[in-house]
Every structure is written in C-alpha cells, then in structure tokens.
Amino acid sequence: MATPKPAIRTTLAQKTTTNQ
Numbered sequence: 825m826a827t828p829k830p831a832i833r834t835t836l837a838q839k840t841t842t843n844q
Contacts, residue, residue, distance in 0.1 A: 827835070
C-alpha cells in the first residue's frame with residue numbers, strides 16, 4: 825500500500841488517538 829507522507833502522518837495520529 826503506497827501512501828503519501830501526509831496521509832501516513834494522519835494515519836499515525838489517528839492510531840495514537842485510538843490507543844489513548
């Protein structure tokens with residue numbers, strides 16, 4: 825899955841929010 829860097833940062837932010 826090729827994802828642009830901005831999208832990756834958004835996904836990481838969403839995963840962090842879900843973990844917290």
